[in-house]
Amino acid sequence: MSDPLIFDSWTGLGRILLAGTLAYGALVAMLRVSGKRTLSKMNAFDLIVTVALGSTLATVILNRSVPLAEGVLALALLICLQYAITWTSVRWPLAESIVKSEPTLLLHEGCFLDDAMRRQRVTQAEILAALRESGLDSPGAARSVVLETDGSLSVVSRTD
Structure with missing residues (x-):
């Protein structure tokens, strides 16, 4: 059955x-x-x-x-x-x-860190999206973007 x-x-x-x-x-x-x-x-x-x-x-x-x-x-x-x-x-x-993994710096003083981005498999488009979500219109407006240990992207603007 x-x-x-x-x-x-x-x-x-x-x-x-x-x-x-x-x-x-x-x-x-x-x-x-x-x-x-x-x-x-x-x-x-x-x-x-x-x-x-x-x-x-x-x-x-x-x-x-x-x-x-x-x-x-x-x-x-x-x-x-x-x-x-x-x-x-x-x-x-x-x-x-x-x-736990370490946070990874992906953008510093408006410059993309290509080696770190490649190692972490993060694209420029993803970083640009994180910048827009933070109210920034260009990479030059950011002091840094960090890939955190939980996979989120943290944006530090130049005014912070």
Whole structure:
């Protein structure tokens, strides 16, 4: 017999509603307890943890073979590991250098830094867009443009 395409059972729907609500509630509670850093602007490491949390939550909700307690433990494990790594990276520069990238200067005193742009895979059009978003009309109006560790572009105008 094949798997049902549209509807399997009311029990399955009830399980999703109950497990989904409880797992989501547990995740929100754990994120609140773990602090603001868990929900901060994302660098690559934070993005990986966020995707893993989402994948784990979806598995708990949709996979009948994963009991709710095991799923909540998996969510707690991911949050605890992220907390431990960020705690370590705040205290030891070597750990921070492994987890986080450095900001990169892409434009300085109106001049594009082509080597840095190529290494970071950023185009002049992207830098010009960041300048416009900051209210500047030309590269010469900027003191610098920096690619931050979270992937955003920061613009420092000459008047700052």
